[in-house]
Amino acid sequence: MALIECYECKRNISSEASACIHCGAPLAEQPTHAQAQTAAAPVQPSTISFGSLPRNQAVPEAFVPPAPEPLPKVMPAAAGRRRRQQAEQTVARPINEDGSRPVESWLKIMVFLLPMVFVWFLLRSGHSAKQRLFGFGWLALLILASWLSPK
Template sequence: MALITCYECDRMASDQAAACPHCGAPIADQAAAVQAQPVLVVNRSVGFWLGVGVFLFPAVFVWFLLRQGHSTTSRVIGFAWLGLALFVLAGHERSDTRPAAATTSQGQPENVSAPAEPRSEISAQHLAQAYDRNTVAADQQFKGKRFKVTGVVGSINTDLFGNPYVTLRGGVNQFMEPQFKLDEVHANYAAGLQAGMRISLICTGRGDVAKTPMSQDCVPAN
């Protein structure tokens, strides 16, 4: 049993009643008219511009296919095209990242510049004499600058942190011989040195400690 609206008095009445209890209008005719009303089915076709939008920008326009009336076939085709577009885009991004990764693995990034060339060449003895004469003038010439120094190995040592350094003969006395700290990657080079060997290094000046010239970031020059 269902309630319907009487077409005469606009009041509710049972569809099983013979007549409206309020106004007496026949109910059977009204119920038959309600049951005979057709159910409207909206069918939408994929228009030209919607099709173009789905083809060019599937991530945006494919969702319009979810509106009522579009067929299941059009929805399947639209979302399949969206999945294919995303798959192709992801593959393209992976291919773009591979060359960069290969460059990094080879250890040759573009933004790494070559070590600066030494601005001057000097012997260990002349370096020690320069600091003995005038520390300020020697700092202006060598501190923070790359230079090539040549001399005879006096000793091979490590500092408090285990970093290798060598002293070259030529200091004012045996306790003030110039010190040259090597890069960590050249520890094997330092291990192969012996006192009395003549070597050349390219270093960066670090000033002095009590008139003893100090240098760092040294690499073999020969």
């Protein structure tokens, strides 16, 4: 008598038992050495193999049907409409009367508070000379005020 592993629950059971005492799975009769050599059949490619575990001939093999072809991906109509609207919004930029781009509100605030850092954003393409003059003029005024302040 030896302990073998149940193919169903993977627990140790007696080799003389007719069914697993834990899960109730039936155990097949162990063929003799001569019968095992004559009954050796090639393994089908669609079967599931668990390596060196003994096969139970009383349990039918699992059939794995071929995978169906995936369905084509269908996009809802609203998603396409939303993408077109976003593309139209990104193309249409607001432009001032003189053709320059407007200074964003966050840039106005930051140029007022920290002009030494944020005035350089006015050098981007699209800003007018008037906008740059105000930004760099404010920077020059603050530098002059700090230079003339009493120490």
